[in-house]
Amino acid sequence: MTNTMTRPTRRTLLQLAGGAAAGALAAPYLTGTARAATQITVADPGGPFGPAFRKAFYDPFEKATGNKVVNVAREAEPTAQFKAMVETKSYTWDVCTLTLSARDILKTQGLLDPIGFAHADVPRLMPEAISPEFMGTDVYSTIFAYRTDRVKNAPASWADFFNVEKFPGRRALRKNPIDTIEQALLADGVPLDKLYPLDIDRAFKMLDKIKPHVAVWWTGGAQSTQLLQSGEVDMLPGWNARLQAAIDGGTPAKIVWNQGLYSIEGWGLPKGGPKADVARQFIRFCSDPKAQAVFTEVLAYGPTNLDAYQTIPAERAKVLPTSPENLKLMAIANEDWWSANRSKVTERFNSWLLA
């Protein structure tokens, strides 16, 4: 990948800007001189996201509006920081990327502000990608991958993944009930469109069968990449971009999109933020299909504005979750169900793991 060489320099520049920005914030008289231009602080997932978002969204937005965007890396689970920020009114961020589950948790606790536009304003946006407090910019998918050098009999579904006799190989699962429960039900024959509400008892019966054959229970995205890349396991579920990173790095592996579950990441506003107007303008800007297409050059996440595929090369579209061929094989994970049941099911899952 060519971007690796230029990446640090780009990120560097904006972090330098970040330092300068913090200085400017500390001295209010300085910000007064910068009248027209407002500077917003955007929390993105960090790492390779920084330069990718910079190229696709931040720089074009700065050019188009004259405002400045400073980006900082947020935590993998920014909800705790988000909550603390709103409750103490110390707005280090004006806008932050959230997953759908984070959005729901924050929304229930009244920590989000409305984004100020609706689906009718951007009709080509996937309908699931927009709600009053959230606009999705990218789609990630939970699928599984297998090592083509070790697994000769190619698995094509979750039933195959759970079938250890017919498809021998070392397996990993995620040490988390989210997605894992769905995978067990899909393996047991529940149709993709009839998953929810999840039949937990049925799922655990299925998981009981595979339990002795699971060599590794992974906990973090970086770990899943490493497991596939190093050959520690032969097949494992994971998030498409992480497993794609191993494949892009030369690992002989293949992603199975069939029966995948996708979800959406996007922008949310902390309640009562002082620069909400510019932040809203920024969120709206990120719905632009051309900007979203640029983003997918660097990271294998799917655009939420499906018009983006008009400018994405066909070869690249193959590894993106929202390309028509892949999207039709998958369904969206139901966050409502999980919001209501997550803590109970997590408890049972943890208990089951220890047994």
Next chain:
Amino acid sequence: MSAVTLSSAPARPARLRLSALWLAVPGLVFLAVFFVYPVAQLLGLSIVDPESGAFSAGAYQRIAATDVYLRVLGITFRIAGWTALWSLLIGYPLAYWIARLPNMFRGRMLLFVMVPFWTSYLVKTFAWMIVLGRNGIINSLATGSGIVDEPLPLLHNQFGVMVGMVHAMVPLAVMTMLPVMAGIDRRLVQAAQTLGAAPARAFWLVYFKLSLPGVAAAGLLVFISSLGFFIVPAFLGGRQETMLAQLIITQVQELLNWSFAGALSAMMLVAALVSCLIYDRLFGLSTIAGGSAQVSTGRIRDLGLALLSAVATLSGHLARLAQTLLGKRVCAGLLPGFCWLVIAFLVLPTLLVIPLAFTSSQFLEFPPPGYGLSWFQTYFSSPLWIQATIRSFAVAFVTALAATAIGGFAALALANSRTRWGGLIFALFLAPMIVPRIVVAVGLFYLFARLGLIATDLGLVIGHTVLAIPFTLVTIAAVLKTYDQRLDQAAATLGANRLRTLTGVTIPLVKGGLVAAFLFAFITSFDELTIAIFVSGGVKTTLPKQMWDDMILQLNPTLAAVSVVVFIVVTTMLLIAERFRSPS
């Protein structure tokens, strides 16, 4: 009631106690503001219903309703206990051996022992994955040479967790025991032998007994620090190795149920305090806190002596057996041989990181498919990485100074006073180690937001000092324990005032402990991630935070390159310091 207590306490000694305890006041105030208050506020959430805000015991009822939390607590204690035991078993001979070396070599050996300190937890853990994995170095060698047919299960089970945790904790154990051992007068062992004790007997009943305060301190530090681990069990453990800190983090960060997180933290805190009490009963924790050597009296003491005596007899037989079987020459080499093996174990992950840093691959894979400097280029051309490095060093340095001063004075206060409050004060100073870091971090975030300390270096220093104080206190207290107070009295008799006694007598004599305390505090800050995540607000990043941010998609070799740079810088600094320290 109060009148009775007042009249029963003799007036003069009471004033004396007070004056010594004054030295602990700065530390007490500091911890009250930046630790007790924010943590209590957060723990208070555990008895409040998250929705209605009314008093509720729901969170505790939920813990009681299932056995999963108690079982995880049990696992956490089991893993921490085994880690402490193995760290002592491996660390004691090493510390003993190093303590006997001539001064010049001692410093150099310590550099080896401290090597794991300078490699970040994240990098160390991934290095162990490369060593222990199915296609890892050990298994490639074992299957390649035909010793075994199937790869050995070394990873993703309790063995993997123990390797990672013991590796991280042996330096702490050695560094805590060493100042105590260095303070033991070896002539006492010779005297015992002159009086007819067999070497084994002289060692166990004289040397080992004198080194016990160090062993007790090391065991406690390792045990308590191990309770809060979450990166190692997450990456090296299997299905069964879930530790409580992981569940608390999930509640705080993912489920946002701070009430329940508070209840889990409270449970962990209580369990840790209870185990401290039991530990105190068994091993005499108060030997560290207070000055008195005679804590365990009566039956427990007799039992302990009988046990030591039995161990001495047994090891005496073993030694004779070994000598007849192996010969004197081989036996003399056993201890150094073992110690070099331990040192090899300690430096292995760091050595592994060096080739990984020069890899041409995108991944941390071993052996690297090719070599190049691109990852160093990435590091040096990035002001972000450089800034994070400089900030980490600066914050760690200031933290180490502050924590050593606060912890040192507190240790002095506790050593010189005999109040019944001593135990309580000691427990308070240890508490930052027991409370899960995520709880401290969230609590501090709320406090700092009101004080305007978010995204400041001062905020980082304060947070890290809170975490480092237990280490400095225990280390210095352990040295003061072996320190002869009569030297201070002698200085006072000869006309020195308090300050002069402190600077002219006490400090030079406990220098070893102070240096160790400073290093502990430095490394606590240097490798700290949780506080940095919350307090930095993403703006003021430290090195661990920057590494954490960078491994979103994959663990790329920049981290290895950074580790190598940090390692070179630190080693150079320590070598220079060593040169200045010993003029010989």
